[in-house]
Amino acid sequence: MRxxxxxxxSGVAVATIKYYLREGVLPPGERTSPNQAxxxxxxxxxxxxxxxxxDVGGLPIAAVRDVLETVDxxxxxxGKTLGTVQLAVFRSPPPTDDPARAAAxxxxxxxxxxxxxxxxxxxxxxxxxxxVLVTAGSLGxxxxxxxxPRYAAACAAVAESDLDYLDGAASxxxxxxxxxxxxxxxxxxxxxLRRLAQVNEALKRYPEP
Amino acid sequence: MRxxxxxxxSGVAVATIKYYLREGVLPPGERTSPNQAxxxxxxxxxxxxxxxxxDVGGLPIAAVRDVLETVDxxxxxxGKTLGTVQLAVFRSPPPTDDPARAAAxxxxxxxxxxxxxxxxxxxxxxxxxxxVLVTAGSLGxxxxxxxxPRYAAACAAVAESDLDYLDGAASxxxxxxxxxxxxxxxxxxxxxLRRLAQVNEALKRYPEP
DNA sequence: CCAGAATGGATAGTGGTACTCGCTACTATC
DNA sequence: GATAGTAGCGAGTACCACTATCCATTCTGG
Numbered sequence: 001m002r003x004x005x006x007x008x009x010s011g012v013a014v015a016t017i018k019y020y021l022r023e024g025v026l027p028p029g030e031r032t033s034p035n036q037a038x039x040x041x042x043x044x045x046x047x048x049x050x051x052x053x054x055d056v057g058g059l060p061i062a063a064v065r066d067v068l069e070t071v072d073x074x075x076x077x078x079g080k081t082l083g084t085v086q087l088a089v090f091r092s093p094p095p096t097d098d099p100a101r102a103a104a105x106x107x108x109x110x111x112x113x114x115x116x117x118x119x120x121x122x123x124x125x126x127x128x129x130x131x132v133l134v135t136a137g138s139l140g141x142x143x144x145x146x147x148x149p150r151y152a153a154a155c156a157a158v159a160e161s162d163l164d165y166l167d168g169a170a171s172x173x174x175x176x177x178x179x180x181x182x183x184x185x186x187x188x189x190x191x192x193l194r195r196l197a198q199v200n201e202a203l204k205r206y207p208e209p
Numbered sequence: 210m211r212x213x214x215x216x217x218x219s220g221v222a223v224a225t226i227k228y229y230l231r232e233g234v235l236p237p238g239e240r241t242s243p244n245q246a247x248x249x250x251x252x253x254x255x256x257x258x259x260x261x262x263x264d265v266g267g268l269p270i271a272a273v274r275d276v277l278e279t280v281d282x283x284x285x286x287x288g289k290t291l292g293t294v295q296l297a298v299f300r301s302p303p304p305t306d307d308p309a310r311a312a313a314x315x316x317x318x319x320x321x322x323x324x325x326x327x328x329x330x331x332x333x334x335x336x337x338x339x340x341v342l343v344t345a346g347s348l349g350x351x352x353x354x355x356x357x358p359r360y361a362a363a364c365a366a367v368a369e370s371d372l373d374y375l376d377g378a379a380s381x382x383x384x385x386x387x388x389x390x391x392x393x394x395x396x397x398x399x400x401x402l403r404r405l406a407q408v409n410e411a412l413k414r415y416p417e418p
Numbered sequence: 419c420c421a422g423a424a425t426g427g428a429t430a431g432t433g434g435t436a437c438t439c440g441c442t443a444c445t446a447t448c
Numbered sequence: 449g450a451t452a453g454t455a456g457c458g459a460g461t462a463c464c465a466c467t468a469t470c471c472a473t474t475c476t477g478g
Contacts, residue, residue, distance in 0.1 A: 002446095003454065015438050018456080023436095035444050035455045045348070052344045054436090058267070058300055061436070079411050086404050091267055117409040125404035132398045135261045139254070141390050143377060144398075150370040151395075152402050154363035159406035161359040163414055168352060181350050183407075186360075189341045189353075190403065191396055193361050195295050195334035197368035198392075200326040202288050205372055211475095212425065224467050227426075232465095244426045244473050263465090270465070 003029075006039045010047035017047070025050050025064050027072075049177070057184035063088045071176045078166065081179050089183055090124050096134065104133035107145050115152055162186060212238075215248045219256035226256070234259050234273050236281075258386070266393035272297045280385045287375065290388050298392055299333050305343065313342035316354050324361055371395060 007014045020026040026046055029037030046068075053059045053067065070084040108129050109121055119126070129148075136144040162182050169175035216223045229235040235255055238246030255277075262268045262276065275297040279290055317338050318330055328335070338357075345353040371391050378384035 013438080014454095016436085019437060021455095022457085031455095033445065033454095036446080036453090037455075048344075048347050052348060056341060056344055077417075078415055079408070079417060082407060082411055086407070112405065115409075117405060118412050119405050119408040123405060123408060125401040125408075129398060129401040129405075132265060132394050132401065135257075135265050136390065136394050138257050139261060139386075139390060141387070141394070144374070144390065144394060147370045147374055147395075148398065148402070151367060151399055152406070154366045155399065155402040155406040156410075157363045158360060158403055159410040161356045162403075162407055163410045165353070165356055177348070178350070181345065181348060181353065183404075185341050185345050185350070185353060186356075187400055187403070189338060189357065190360055190364065190399065192334040192338040192341065193357070193364040194367055194371075194396070194399065195392075196321065196326060196328050196332060196338075197361070197364040198291060198295075198371055199288070199328040199332060199334075200324075201365075201368040201372045202291055203327050206287055208286075208288060222467080223425095225465085227428095228466060231427090240426095242425095242474065245424095245475075246426075 001039050006043055009044050012047050023061050025068055053184055056188050067180055074172050081176055085179050085183055098134050100134055100137050104130045111148055210248050215252055219253050221256050232270050234277055262393055265397050276389055283381050290385055294388050294392055307343050309346050310343055313339045320357055
């Protein structure tokens with residue numbers, strides 16, 4: 001198919017498709033002549049994936065490129081892919097060297113230790129968690145740290161579910177994409193469910209007239 | 210204190226403080242003369258809160274203003290505040306009228322029903338969840354819906370924890386701020402813990418050499 | 419008391435991101 | 449052979465979160 005049909009089928013404007021081609025988030029079509037190329041279903045699918053990452057995940061185009069490069073360079077080691085995608089998806093606030101940082105780092109390390117989790121203590125997510133605690137502390141919400149064990153328990157169940165999801169993928173390609181979809185769409189789904197659960201719990205505790 | 214000290218104590222540039230004053234996310238100081246005003250600790254705290262919402266929560270300034278307006282207009286009904294903040298915090302992708310939308314709406318309604326949750330089915334979070342399912346479906350990841358029950362169970366525990374956190378607030382003001390901090394910082398903390406749990410679970414299932 | 423620094427307020431400019439447009443030199447198709 | 453579509457490219461747009469500059473006024477240290 002040519003670019004107009006690709007646009008129609010994916011719902012993405014022609015100009016935007018060209019932009020994505022330039023930015024390397026969409027592979028070029030197969031050249032049939034110096035100024036003609038033909039695209040196929042993989043391009044339609046890729047466009048949908050890009051839109052999902054941008055619209056649902058809120059990723060900048062550069063991060064999308066990083067993620068997709070990982071997906072396109074199949075590495076059977078799940079851990080590797082997981083790491084790259086997790087990295088790209090992260091909003092990393094500047095690592096402030098707050099004096100309270102050491103205490104927060106300690107708290108996170110203790111938490112991970114208590115849970116018996118086997119994950120690198122310098123993982124970006126751990127750093128992010130430290131950042132959250134430092135921020136909370138600066139707002140006088142030191143007690144936020146107390147909810148973490150319960151959050152962590154919930155996340156353990158979620159992660160189990162996530163890995164089950166990966167195991168349900170038929171092929172390697174599908175598996176790689178599942179990592180991306182699982183992380184990005186999963187984050188959104190989780191946030192949405194959390195809000196619904198909050199409303200439910202609030203109504204349970206403080207019924208409205 | 211004057212603006213220079215406010216800047217020093219909060220770590221926010223003077224020009225940025227002026228910008229925040231213009232945008233209404235920081236209340237004006239007390240005027241001492243036609244072109245002098247004095248600020249106090251509440252301003253320092255407010256600036257930290259704004260930075261937390263922007264840096265950690267990724268909220269645009271306009272959303273921050275909405276959130277803070279709610280915090281500043283104390284309504285003892287927790288549900289109301291919760292709703293407003295949840296709304297402001299949401300990234301709402303344009304509600305597509307995909308043909309697959311009806312099925313996704315059905316799935317979400319069924320899920321909420323099965324869980325016995327008492328929340329409005331037209332809640333933005335429910336709509337967002339529908340959007341996620343539609344997106345997943347368009348990518349051929351229809352089976353994502355299968356993980357939702359487990360996600361929901363985890364979120365129920367998280368929400369319980371969240372409401373406990375609110376109940377731990379001493380005053381009404383503190384309570385209102387806890388809603389904000391709980392939602393925004395909580396989302397980040399949850400996402401970070403999920404990633405750590407994923408790494409842990411992945412290493413458990415596929416140990417690395 | 420007075421010079422120089424600081425302040426509030428306003429306007430304009432910057433840098434980054436994600437497109438979007440317009441153009442040219444083609445090619446495909448009716 | 450007229451008309452429509454295409455690739456590629458540079459420039460332009462819109463929005464956002466600041467950031468810089470200016471000015472009239474006010475504060476402050478000597």
